Amino acid sequence: MSIRGPEALASLDEAMRDIRREEDEISKRLARAADRISKIREGEAELFRQLARLRLDPAIQGELDGAISTAETRARAQVKAHAKDLSRAESAVAEIDARLSQLTTERAAVLKQYETHQAELRALANSLGASIARDPAFAAKQEQAVALAEVAAQSMRKTEQAEADREEKGKPYREDRLFMYLWEAGYGTANYRANNLVRYLDGLVAKLVGFHKTRPNFAMLNEIPLRLREHAERQIAMAKSAEAELDEMETAAIDAAGGKPIRDAMKSAQQQLTDFDAQMLATEDQRDEAARTVATLSQGLNPAIEGTLGELATALEREDIQSLLADARRTRTGQDDTIVAQIDDARARAKEEEQETREQKERLKTLAARRRELEDIQWEFKKQHFDDPRSTFREERLVGDLLNDFLRGSITAASYWDKWQRSQNWGAGTSDWGGGVGLPNNGRQRSNTPWPEGGGFSWPDNSFGGGGGKSKGGFGGGFGRPSGGATGGGFSRPRTGSSGTRKHGGFKTGGGF
Numbered sequence: 001m002s003i004r005g006p007e008a009l010a011s012l013d014e015a016m017r018d019i020r021r022e023e024d025e026i027s028k029r030l031a032r033a034a035d036r037i038s039k040i041r042e043g044e045a046e047l048f049r050q051l052a053r054l055r056l057d058p059a060i061q062g063e064l065d066g067a068i069s070t071a072e073t074r075a076r077a078q079v080k081a082h083a084k085d086l087s088r089a090e091s092a093v094a095e096i097d098a099r100l101s102q103l104t105t106e107r108a109a110v111l112k113q114y115e116t117h118q119a120e121l122r123a124l125a126n127s128l129g130a131s132i133a134r135d136p137a138f139a140a141k142q143e144q145a146v147a148l149a150e151v152a153a154q155s156m157r158k159t160e161q162a163e164a165d166r167e168e169k170g171k172p173y174r175e176d177r178l179f180m181y182l183w184e185a186g187y188g189t190a191n192y193r194a195n196n197l198v199r200y201l202d203g204l205v206a207k208l209v210g211f212h213k214t215r216p217n218f219a220m221l222n223e224i225p226l227r228l229r230e231h232a233e234r235q236i237a238m239a240k241s242a243e244a245e246l247d248e249m250e251t252a253a254i255d256a257a258g259g260k261p262i263r264d265a266m267k268s269a270q271q272q273l274t275d276f277d278a279q280m281l282a283t284e285d286q287r288d289e290a291a292r293t294v295a296t297l298s299q300g301l302n303p304a305i306e307g308t309l310g311e312l313a314t315a316l317e318r319e320d321i322q323s324l325l326a327d328a329r330r331t332r333t334g335q336d337d338t339i340v341a342q343i344d345d346a347r348a349r350a351k352e353e354e355q356e357t358r359e360q361k362e363r364l365k366t367l368a369a370r371r372r373e374l375e376d377i378q379w380e381f382k383k384q385h386f387d388d389p390r391s392t393f394r395e396e397r398l399v400g401d402l403l404n405d406f407l408r409g410s411i412t413a414a415s416y417w418d419k420w421q422r423s424q425n426w427g428a429g430t431s432d433w434g435g436g437v438g439l440p441n442n443g444r445q446r447s448n449t450p451w452p453e454g455g456g457f458s459w460p461d462n463s464f465g466g467g468g469g470k471s472k473g474g475f476g477g478g479f480g481r482p483s484g485g486a487t488g489g490g491f492s493r494p495r496t497g498s499s500g501t502r503k504h505g506g507f508k509t510g511g512g513f
Contacts, residue, residue: 001396002392002393002394002396002425003392003393003395003396003398003399004389004391004392004393005385005386005387005388005389005390005391005392005393006108006111006112006115006387006389007399008381008386008387008391008393008398008399008420009378009381009382009386009387010108011399011403012374012377012378012381012399012403013104013378015374015403015407016371016374016375016378017101019367019370019371019374019407020097020287020371022367023291023364023367023368023371024090024093024094024097024294026360026363026364026367027090027291027294027295027298027364028090028298029360030295030298030357030360030361030364031086031297031298033353033356033357033360034298034357035083036353037350037353037354037357040346040349040350040353041350043346044343044346044347044350047339047342047343047346048343050339051336051339051340051343082297085297086294086297086298089290089293089294089297090294092290092293093287093290093291093294096283096286096287096290097287099283100280100283100284100287103276103279103280103283104280106276107273107276107277107280110269110272110273110276111269111273111387111389113265113269114266114269114270114273114389115389117262117265117266117269118266118389118390120262121254121259121262121263121266124254124257124258124259124262125250125254125259127257128253128254128257131253132249132250132253135249137249138246138249141242141245141246141249142246144242145239145242145243145245145246148235148238148239148242149239149243151235151239152232152235152236152238152239155228155231155232155235155236156232156235156236158228158232159225159228159229159231159232162224162225162228163225163229165221165225166221166222166224166225169221170218170221170222173214173218173221176209178205178208178209179209179211179214179218181205182202182205182206182209182211182215183215183218185202187202187206187211188206188211188212188215251263273382277382281379281493281494284375288368288371288372291368292368295364295368366409370406370407370409373406373413374406374413375493376413376417376491376493377413377416377417377420377491379491379492379493380417380491380492380493381420383492384421386420386424390426391424391425391426392424392425392426393420393423393424393425394423394425395419395423398419398420398423402416402419403416413491417491
Protein backbone atom coordinates (compact mmCIF):
# COMPACT_ATOMS: atom_id res chain seq x y z
CA MET A 1 0.00 0.00 0.00
CA SER A 2 1.45 3.35 -1.05
CA ILE A 3 1.40 6.64 0.86
CA ARG A 4 0.56 9.97 -0.73
CA GLY A 5 2.83 12.96 -0.21
CA PRO A 6 0.48 15.05 1.97
CA GLU A 7 -0.30 12.10 4.25
CA ALA A 8 3.40 11.26 4.55
CA LEU A 9 4.20 14.82 5.59
CA ALA A 10 1.32 14.75 8.10
CA SER A 11 2.89 11.66 9.71
CA LEU A 12 6.21 13.45 10.03
CA ASP A 13 4.40 16.45 11.52
CA GLU A 14 2.75 14.19 14.10
CA ALA A 15 6.10 12.63 15.01
CA MET A 16 7.50 16.14 15.44
CA ARG A 17 4.67 17.06 17.79
CA ASP A 18 5.37 13.92 19.83
CA ILE A 19 9.05 14.85 20.15
CA ARG A 20 8.25 18.40 21.23
CA ARG A 21 5.64 17.11 23.69
CA GLU A 22 8.15 14.74 25.29
CA GLU A 23 10.77 17.50 25.42
CA ASP A 24 8.32 19.67 27.33
CA GLU A 25 7.44 16.83 29.72
CA ILE A 26 11.08 16.07 30.49
CA SER A 27 11.86 19.75 31.03
CA LYS A 28 9.02 19.89 33.55
CA ARG A 29 10.28 16.73 35.27
CA LEU A 30 13.76 18.22 35.51
CA ALA A 31 12.35 21.42 36.97
CA ARG A 32 10.37 19.46 39.56
CA ALA A 33 13.44 17.35 40.38
CA ALA A 34 15.55 20.49 40.85
CA ASP A 35 12.87 21.86 43.17
CA ARG A 36 12.77 18.60 45.15
CA ILE A 37 16.55 18.56 45.52
CA SER A 38 16.45 22.15 46.78
CA LYS A 39 13.80 21.23 49.35
CA ILE A 40 15.74 18.13 50.42
CA ARG A 41 18.79 20.32 51.00
CA GLU A 42 16.72 22.73 53.08
CA GLY A 43 15.33 19.83 55.10
CA GLU A 44 18.82 18.49 55.63
CA ALA A 45 19.93 21.90 56.86
CA GLU A 46 17.09 21.95 59.39
CA LEU A 47 18.02 18.47 60.64
CA PHE A 48 21.59 19.62 61.25
CA ARG A 49 20.25 22.56 63.22
CA GLN A 50 18.29 20.15 65.42
CA LEU A 51 21.35 17.96 65.85
CA ALA A 52 23.50 20.98 66.75
CA ARG A 53 20.99 22.07 69.41
CA LEU A 54 21.28 18.66 71.02
CA ARG A 55 25.05 18.20 70.92
CA LEU A 56 26.82 21.60 70.75
CA ASP A 57 27.24 24.44 73.18
CA PRO A 58 25.32 27.62 72.27
CA ALA A 59 28.35 29.56 70.93
CA ILE A 60 29.42 26.91 68.43
CA GLN A 61 25.81 26.13 67.66
CA GLY A 62 25.14 29.79 66.76
CA GLU A 63 28.18 29.98 64.46
CA LEU A 64 27.18 26.81 62.67
CA ASP A 65 23.55 27.83 62.40
CA GLY A 66 24.54 31.23 61.00
CA ALA A 67 26.66 29.68 58.24
CA ILE A 68 23.84 27.36 57.22
CA SER A 69 21.13 30.03 57.45
CA THR A 70 23.04 32.52 55.29
CA ALA A 71 23.56 29.99 52.51
CA GLU A 72 20.00 28.74 52.88
CA THR A 73 18.45 32.21 52.66
CA ARG A 74 20.39 33.11 49.55
CA ALA A 75 19.56 29.76 47.95
CA ARG A 76 15.85 30.18 48.68
CA ALA A 77 15.81 33.63 47.06
CA GLN A 78 17.63 32.37 43.99
CA VAL A 79 15.32 29.37 43.67
CA LYS A 80 12.31 31.69 43.72
CA ALA A 81 13.78 33.95 41.03
CA HIS A 82 14.83 30.92 39.02
CA ALA A 83 11.28 29.54 39.14
CA LYS A 84 9.97 32.78 37.63
CA ASP A 85 12.56 32.66 34.83
CA LEU A 86 11.68 29.06 34.09
CA SER A 87 7.96 29.83 34.03
CA ARG A 88 8.51 32.62 31.50
CA ALA A 89 10.69 30.37 29.33
CA GLU A 90 8.12 27.57 29.40
CA SER A 91 5.40 30.01 28.42
CA ALA A 92 7.51 31.18 25.48
CA VAL A 93 7.93 27.59 24.25
CA ALA A 94 4.20 26.94 24.64
CA GLU A 95 3.38 30.06 22.59
CA ILE A 96 5.81 29.04 19.85
CA ASP A 97 4.39 25.49 19.81
CA ALA A 98 0.90 26.92 19.38
CA ARG A 99 2.15 29.10 16.53
CA LEU A 100 3.81 26.13 14.83
CA SER A 101 0.66 24.06 15.20
CA GLN A 102 -1.38 26.84 13.62
CA LEU A 103 1.08 27.25 10.74
CA THR A 104 1.07 23.49 10.13
CA THR A 105 -2.74 23.43 10.03
CA GLU A 106 -2.96 26.43 7.72
CA ARG A 107 -0.29 25.03 5.40
CA ALA A 108 -2.15 21.72 5.14
CA ALA A 109 -5.32 23.62 4.20
CA VAL A 110 -3.51 25.47 1.40
CA LEU A 111 -2.01 22.21 0.16
CA LYS A 112 -5.53 20.79 0.05
CA GLN A 113 -6.65 23.79 -2.03
CA TYR A 114 -3.73 23.19 -4.36
CA GLU A 115 -4.79 19.56 -4.76
CA THR A 116 -8.35 20.66 -5.63
CA HIS A 117 -7.08 23.03 -8.32
CA GLN A 118 -4.79 20.29 -9.58
CA ALA A 119 -7.76 17.94 -10.01
CA GLU A 120 -9.69 20.66 -11.86
CA LEU A 121 -6.80 21.19 -14.25
CA ARG A 122 -6.46 17.45 -14.77
CA ALA A 123 -10.13 17.17 -15.68
CA LEU A 124 -9.82 20.05 -18.15
CA ALA A 125 -6.71 18.47 -19.68
CA ASN A 126 -8.56 15.15 -20.07
CA SER A 127 -11.34 16.86 -21.96
CA LEU A 128 -8.88 18.54 -24.35
CA GLY A 129 -6.44 15.68 -24.84
CA ALA A 130 -7.87 14.20 -28.03
CA SER A 131 -8.40 17.54 -29.79
CA ILE A 132 -4.88 18.74 -29.06
CA ALA A 133 -3.43 15.45 -30.25
CA ARG A 134 -5.18 15.91 -33.64
CA ASP A 135 -3.52 19.29 -34.17
CA PRO A 136 -0.98 18.72 -37.02
CA ALA A 137 1.52 21.20 -35.58
CA PHE A 138 1.34 19.54 -32.20
CA ALA A 139 1.65 16.04 -33.70
CA ALA A 140 4.71 17.08 -35.70
CA LYS A 141 6.37 18.69 -32.69
CA GLN A 142 5.57 15.66 -30.57
CA GLU A 143 7.11 13.31 -33.12
CA GLN A 144 10.23 15.49 -33.18
CA ALA A 145 10.42 15.54 -29.37
CA VAL A 146 10.11 11.74 -29.13
CA ALA A 147 12.78 11.24 -31.78
CA LEU A 148 15.16 13.65 -30.07
CA ALA A 149 14.56 11.93 -26.73
CA GLU A 150 15.44 8.57 -28.32
CA VAL A 151 18.65 10.01 -29.75
CA ALA A 152 19.54 11.55 -26.39
CA ALA A 153 18.92 8.24 -24.65
CA GLN A 154 21.09 6.35 -27.11
CA SER A 155 23.84 8.96 -26.83
CA MET A 156 23.85 8.69 -23.07
CA ARG A 157 23.95 4.89 -23.19
CA LYS A 158 27.00 5.06 -25.47
CA THR A 159 28.58 7.58 -23.13
CA GLU A 160 28.05 5.38 -20.08
CA GLN A 161 29.46 2.36 -21.93
CA ALA A 162 32.55 4.34 -22.93
CA GLU A 163 32.98 5.50 -19.33
CA ALA A 164 32.70 1.91 -18.14
CA ASP A 165 35.32 0.85 -20.70
CA ARG A 166 37.57 3.65 -19.49
CA GLU A 167 37.38 2.31 -15.96
CA GLU A 168 37.90 -1.33 -16.93
CA LYS A 169 40.42 -1.05 -19.78
CA GLY A 170 42.30 1.81 -18.16
CA LYS A 171 42.98 -0.13 -14.98
CA PRO A 172 46.26 -1.78 -16.21
CA TYR A 173 47.56 1.65 -17.20
CA ARG A 174 46.64 3.21 -13.87
CA GLU A 175 48.25 0.35 -11.96
CA ASP A 176 51.56 0.82 -13.80
CA ARG A 177 53.31 3.32 -11.51
CA LEU A 178 56.06 4.16 -14.04
CA PHE A 179 53.55 4.76 -16.84
CA MET A 180 51.39 6.95 -14.61
CA TYR A 181 54.45 8.90 -13.43
CA LEU A 182 55.25 9.82 -17.04
CA TRP A 183 51.58 10.43 -17.88
CA GLU A 184 51.05 12.82 -14.96
CA ALA A 185 54.31 14.60 -15.77
CA GLY A 186 53.01 15.24 -19.30
CA TYR A 187 55.92 13.38 -20.88
CA GLY A 188 55.74 13.51 -24.65
CA THR A 189 53.50 16.58 -24.71
CA ALA A 190 54.03 20.33 -24.89
CA ASN A 191 53.23 20.55 -21.18
CA TYR A 192 56.25 18.50 -20.15
CA ARG A 193 58.72 20.54 -18.07
CA ALA A 194 62.00 19.07 -16.78
CA ASN A 195 65.73 19.78 -16.77
CA ASN A 196 68.14 17.86 -18.99
CA LEU A 197 69.03 15.22 -16.39
CA VAL A 198 65.41 14.46 -15.59
CA ARG A 199 64.57 14.37 -19.31
CA TYR A 200 67.32 11.83 -19.86
CA LEU A 201 66.16 9.65 -16.98
CA ASP A 202 62.50 9.94 -18.02
CA GLY A 203 63.51 8.87 -21.54
CA LEU A 204 65.05 5.70 -20.15
CA VAL A 205 61.87 4.99 -18.18
CA ALA A 206 59.75 5.65 -21.27
CA LYS A 207 61.73 3.10 -23.28
CA LEU A 208 61.49 0.60 -20.43
CA VAL A 209 57.67 0.71 -20.26
CA GLY A 210 57.02 1.35 -23.97
CA PHE A 211 55.40 4.69 -23.13
CA HIS A 212 55.43 6.07 -26.69
CA LYS A 213 53.33 3.13 -27.93
CA THR A 214 50.88 2.92 -25.03
CA ARG A 215 50.31 6.62 -24.38
CA PRO A 216 48.06 7.23 -27.45
CA ASN A 217 45.84 4.29 -26.46
CA PHE A 218 45.38 5.59 -22.92
CA ALA A 219 44.80 9.13 -24.19
CA MET A 220 42.09 7.90 -26.56
CA LEU A 221 40.53 5.80 -23.80
CA ASN A 222 40.15 8.96 -21.72
CA GLU A 223 39.17 11.30 -24.55
CA ILE A 224 36.34 9.31 -26.14
CA PRO A 225 33.99 9.41 -23.08
CA LEU A 226 34.51 13.18 -22.78
CA ARG A 227 33.57 13.78 -26.41
CA LEU A 228 30.61 11.41 -26.17
CA ARG A 229 29.31 13.12 -23.03
CA GLU A 230 29.55 16.54 -24.71
CA HIS A 231 27.56 15.15 -27.63
CA ALA A 232 24.99 13.54 -25.33
CA GLU A 233 24.51 16.78 -23.41
CA ARG A 234 23.88 18.63 -26.69
CA GLN A 235 21.26 16.02 -27.62
CA ILE A 236 19.65 16.35 -24.20
CA ALA A 237 19.47 20.12 -24.59
CA MET A 238 17.79 19.74 -27.97
CA ALA A 239 15.31 17.20 -26.60
CA LYS A 240 14.47 19.45 -23.68
CA SER A 241 14.00 22.40 -25.98
CA ALA A 242 11.51 20.44 -28.11
CA GLU A 243 9.75 19.25 -24.98
CA ALA A 244 9.49 22.83 -23.72
CA GLU A 245 7.85 23.88 -26.98
CA LEU A 246 5.28 21.11 -26.54
CA ASP A 247 4.70 22.33 -22.99
CA GLU A 248 3.99 25.82 -24.29
CA MET A 249 1.55 24.51 -26.88
CA GLU A 250 -0.30 22.47 -24.27
CA THR A 251 -0.43 25.35 -21.82
CA ALA A 252 -1.76 27.70 -24.49
CA ALA A 253 -4.54 25.22 -25.33
CA ILE A 254 -5.43 24.77 -21.67
CA ASP A 255 -5.50 28.54 -21.09
CA ALA A 256 -7.68 29.06 -24.14
CA ALA A 257 -10.17 26.56 -22.68
CA GLY A 258 -10.35 28.47 -19.38
CA GLY A 259 -7.46 26.91 -17.54
CA LYS A 260 -5.50 30.08 -16.79
CA PRO A 261 -7.50 31.08 -13.67
CA ILE A 262 -6.93 27.58 -12.30
CA ARG A 263 -3.21 27.77 -13.00
CA ASP A 264 -3.09 31.22 -11.40
CA ALA A 265 -4.84 29.82 -8.32
CA MET A 266 -2.26 27.03 -8.17
CA LYS A 267 0.54 29.55 -8.47
CA SER A 268 -0.98 31.60 -5.65
CA ALA A 269 -1.24 28.47 -3.49
CA GLN A 270 2.36 27.65 -4.30
CA GLN A 271 3.47 31.08 -3.11
CA GLN A 272 1.48 30.66 0.09
CA LEU A 273 3.21 27.32 0.70
CA THR A 274 6.55 28.99 0.12
CA ASP A 275 5.67 31.69 2.65
CA PHE A 276 4.47 29.13 5.19
CA ASP A 277 7.70 27.17 4.84
CA ALA A 278 9.76 30.30 5.50
CA GLN A 279 7.65 31.20 8.55
CA MET A 280 7.84 27.66 9.91
CA LEU A 281 11.60 27.51 9.49
CA ALA A 282 12.08 30.79 11.37
CA THR A 283 9.62 29.72 14.06
CA GLU A 284 11.31 26.34 14.48
CA ASP A 285 14.62 28.11 15.01
CA GLN A 286 13.00 30.36 17.61
CA ARG A 287 11.62 27.31 19.36
CA ASP A 288 15.01 25.61 19.28
CA GLU A 289 16.53 28.60 21.08
CA ALA A 290 13.63 28.80 23.55
CA ALA A 291 13.84 25.05 24.22
CA ARG A 292 17.56 25.39 24.99
CA THR A 293 16.73 28.11 27.51
CA VAL A 294 14.10 25.91 29.17
CA ALA A 295 16.51 22.96 29.23
CA THR A 296 19.21 25.09 30.82
CA LEU A 297 16.88 26.47 33.47
CA SER A 298 15.12 23.19 34.17
CA GLN A 299 18.48 21.52 34.74
CA GLY A 300 19.41 24.17 37.30
CA LEU A 301 22.30 25.45 35.21
CA ASN A 302 21.61 29.13 35.92
CA PRO A 303 24.99 30.40 37.22
CA ALA A 304 23.42 32.32 40.12
CA ILE A 305 21.33 29.44 41.42
CA GLU A 306 24.15 27.00 40.89
CA GLY A 307 26.40 29.19 42.98
CA THR A 308 23.98 29.68 45.87
CA LEU A 309 22.91 26.04 46.00
CA GLY A 310 26.58 25.15 45.88
CA GLU A 311 27.16 27.38 48.89
CA LEU A 312 24.40 25.56 50.77
CA ALA A 313 25.85 22.19 49.84
CA THR A 314 29.30 23.37 50.94
CA ALA A 315 27.89 24.59 54.22
CA LEU A 316 26.37 21.18 54.83
CA GLU A 317 29.69 19.53 54.04
CA ARG A 318 31.76 21.62 56.49
CA GLU A 319 34.24 19.68 58.54
CA ASP A 320 32.63 20.66 61.83
CA ILE A 321 29.20 19.52 60.57
CA GLN A 322 30.64 16.21 59.44
CA SER A 323 32.33 15.81 62.83
CA LEU A 324 28.97 16.53 64.49
CA LEU A 325 27.35 13.84 62.35
CA ALA A 326 30.15 11.35 63.07
CA ASP A 327 29.88 11.95 66.83
CA ALA A 328 26.11 11.43 66.68
CA ARG A 329 26.64 8.11 64.91
CA ARG A 330 29.07 6.93 67.58
CA THR A 331 26.68 7.61 70.45
CA ARG A 332 23.43 5.74 70.95
CA THR A 333 20.63 8.08 71.96
CA GLY A 334 17.08 7.98 70.69
CA GLN A 335 16.97 11.57 69.47
CA ASP A 336 20.39 11.39 67.78
CA ASP A 337 19.55 8.18 66.02
CA THR A 338 16.28 9.56 64.70
CA ILE A 339 17.88 12.72 63.31
CA VAL A 340 20.85 10.82 61.81
CA ALA A 341 18.46 8.38 60.13
CA GLN A 342 16.51 11.28 58.68
CA ILE A 343 19.72 12.91 57.41
CA ASP A 344 20.79 9.63 55.79
CA ASP A 345 17.37 9.29 54.22
CA ALA A 346 17.50 12.86 52.88
CA ARG A 347 20.91 12.26 51.33
CA ALA A 348 19.79 9.00 49.78
CA ARG A 349 16.75 10.69 48.27
CA ALA A 350 18.90 13.53 46.93
CA LYS A 351 21.26 11.00 45.36
CA GLU A 352 18.35 9.19 43.67
CA GLU A 353 16.98 12.48 42.36
CA GLU A 354 20.39 13.46 41.01
CA GLN A 355 20.79 10.09 39.26
CA GLU A 356 17.36 10.37 37.66
CA THR A 357 18.14 13.97 36.70
CA ARG A 358 21.30 12.84 34.88
CA GLU A 359 19.30 10.26 32.93
CA GLN A 360 16.61 12.77 32.02
CA LYS A 361 19.23 15.28 30.88
CA GLU A 362 20.69 12.71 28.49
CA ARG A 363 17.24 11.90 27.18
CA LEU A 364 16.56 15.60 26.63
CA LYS A 365 19.78 15.96 24.64
CA THR A 366 18.82 12.97 22.50
CA LEU A 367 15.35 14.38 21.86
CA ALA A 368 16.75 17.78 20.89
CA ALA A 369 19.14 16.14 18.41
CA ARG A 370 16.35 13.97 16.99
CA ARG A 371 14.06 16.98 16.64
CA ARG A 372 16.68 18.88 14.66
CA GLU A 373 17.26 15.85 12.43
CA LEU A 374 13.53 15.52 11.78
CA GLU A 375 13.40 19.23 10.96
CA ASP A 376 16.16 18.59 8.42
CA ILE A 377 14.19 15.72 6.89
CA GLN A 378 10.98 17.74 6.74
CA TRP A 379 12.86 20.58 5.08
CA GLU A 380 14.27 18.29 2.38
CA PHE A 381 10.84 16.65 2.01
CA LYS A 382 9.23 20.00 1.23
CA LYS A 383 12.19 21.30 -0.75
CA GLN A 384 12.01 18.34 -3.12
CA HIS A 385 8.21 18.74 -3.12
CA PHE A 386 7.54 15.21 -1.99
CA ASP A 387 4.46 16.64 -0.27
CA ASP A 388 2.87 17.32 -3.66
CA PRO A 389 -0.45 15.46 -3.98
CA ARG A 390 0.94 13.57 -7.01
CA SER A 391 3.90 12.26 -5.05
CA THR A 392 3.60 8.73 -3.66
CA PHE A 393 5.78 6.36 -1.61
CA ARG A 394 5.79 2.60 -2.07
CA GLU A 395 7.09 1.81 1.42
CA GLU A 396 4.31 2.15 3.99
CA ARG A 397 6.75 1.38 6.83
CA LEU A 398 8.29 4.83 6.32
CA VAL A 399 5.56 6.21 8.58
CA GLY A 400 5.49 3.11 10.80
CA ASP A 401 8.35 0.85 11.81
CA LEU A 402 11.05 2.81 9.99
CA LEU A 403 9.91 6.07 11.56
CA ASN A 404 10.05 4.43 14.99
CA ASP A 405 13.51 3.05 14.22
CA PHE A 406 14.68 6.56 13.35
CA LEU A 407 13.14 8.06 16.49
CA ARG A 408 14.78 5.37 18.64
CA GLY A 409 18.13 5.97 16.95
CA SER A 410 18.29 2.50 15.34
CA ILE A 411 18.87 4.15 11.95
CA THR A 412 20.48 7.48 11.17
CA ALA A 413 18.66 10.49 9.78
CA ALA A 414 20.65 10.17 6.54
CA SER A 415 19.65 6.52 6.16
CA TYR A 416 16.00 7.26 6.92
CA TRP A 417 15.93 10.10 4.40
CA ASP A 418 17.60 7.89 1.80
CA LYS A 419 14.75 5.37 2.22
CA TRP A 420 12.23 8.15 1.55
CA GLN A 421 14.06 9.11 -1.64
CA ARG A 422 14.32 5.52 -2.86
CA SER A 423 10.63 4.87 -2.20
CA GLN A 424 9.31 8.00 -3.90
CA ASN A 425 7.41 7.95 -7.20
CA TRP A 426 5.18 10.31 -9.10
CA GLY A 427 1.64 9.07 -9.44
CA ALA A 428 0.23 7.41 -12.55
CA GLY A 429 -0.06 9.84 -15.42
CA THR A 430 2.30 12.33 -13.83
CA SER A 431 4.59 14.20 -16.15
CA ASP A 432 8.13 14.58 -14.85
CA TRP A 433 9.32 16.35 -17.94
CA GLY A 434 8.92 20.01 -18.59
CA GLY A 435 6.68 22.88 -17.71
CA GLY A 436 3.56 21.92 -19.70
CA VAL A 437 0.38 20.18 -18.72
CA GLY A 438 1.44 16.69 -19.77
CA LEU A 439 -1.91 15.64 -21.21
CA PRO A 440 -3.19 12.23 -20.16
CA ASN A 441 -5.25 9.76 -22.19
CA ASN A 442 -5.40 10.57 -25.91
CA GLY A 443 -3.06 13.50 -25.76
CA ARG A 444 0.65 13.69 -25.62
CA GLN A 445 2.72 10.53 -25.65
CA ARG A 446 6.04 10.66 -23.88
CA SER A 447 9.09 8.77 -24.98
CA ASN A 448 9.24 5.33 -23.42
CA THR A 449 12.96 5.03 -23.97
CA PRO A 450 14.35 3.14 -20.96
CA TRP A 451 17.11 4.98 -19.18
CA PRO A 452 19.79 2.67 -17.75
CA GLU A 453 18.99 1.86 -14.14
CA GLY A 454 21.79 2.78 -11.77
CA GLY A 455 23.73 4.34 -14.63
CA GLY A 456 24.23 7.53 -12.73
CA PHE A 457 22.50 9.56 -15.41
CA SER A 458 19.92 12.26 -14.87
CA TRP A 459 19.07 15.26 -16.94
CA PRO A 460 21.18 18.25 -15.98
CA ASP A 461 18.42 20.01 -14.03
CA ASN A 462 16.65 16.78 -13.03
CA SER A 463 13.42 17.81 -14.72
CA PHE A 464 13.42 15.57 -17.79
CA GLY A 465 12.83 11.84 -17.51
CA GLY A 466 10.45 8.95 -18.13
CA GLY A 467 6.81 9.98 -17.70
CA GLY A 468 5.08 8.57 -14.65
CA GLY A 469 8.02 6.40 -13.59
CA LYS A 470 10.51 6.48 -10.77
CA SER A 471 11.41 10.04 -9.96
CA LYS A 472 14.94 10.94 -10.87
CA GLY A 473 14.62 14.23 -9.14
CA GLY A 474 11.25 15.75 -9.67
CA PHE A 475 8.62 16.97 -11.98
CA GLY A 476 8.13 20.00 -14.11
CA GLY A 477 10.20 23.11 -14.46
CA GLY A 478 12.88 22.31 -11.94
CA PHE A 479 10.28 21.07 -9.49
CA GLY A 480 12.45 18.16 -8.49
CA ARG A 481 15.66 17.79 -6.57
CA PRO A 482 17.11 21.30 -6.61
CA SER A 483 20.76 22.16 -6.71
CA GLY A 484 22.23 22.57 -3.27
CA GLY A 485 20.02 19.82 -1.82
CA ALA A 486 20.98 17.05 0.55
CA THR A 487 23.82 15.00 -0.83
CA GLY A 488 26.11 12.44 0.64
CA GLY A 489 23.97 12.03 3.74
CA GLY A 490 23.99 15.74 4.58
CA PHE A 491 21.06 18.15 4.83
CA SER A 492 20.61 21.61 3.39
CA ARG A 493 18.16 23.10 5.88
CA PRO A 494 19.37 26.59 6.78
CA ARG A 495 19.51 27.39 10.47
CA THR A 496 19.12 30.68 12.32
CA GLY A 497 19.95 33.69 10.16
CA SER A 498 18.83 32.20 6.85
CA SER A 499 15.67 33.14 5.01
CA GLY A 500 14.82 29.52 4.41
CA THR A 501 12.52 30.02 1.43
CA ARG A 502 11.99 27.64 -1.44
CA LYS A 503 14.46 29.12 -3.91
CA HIS A 504 14.46 26.18 -6.28
CA GLY A 505 11.37 25.43 -8.32
CA GLY A 506 7.89 25.13 -6.96
CA PHE A 507 4.63 23.31 -7.48
CA LYS A 508 4.12 22.93 -11.17
CA THR A 509 1.29 25.28 -12.01
CA GLY A 510 1.18 24.11 -15.62
CA GLY A 511 -0.29 20.74 -14.66
CA GLY A 512 1.63 17.64 -15.67
CA PHE A 513 -0.68 14.92 -14.46
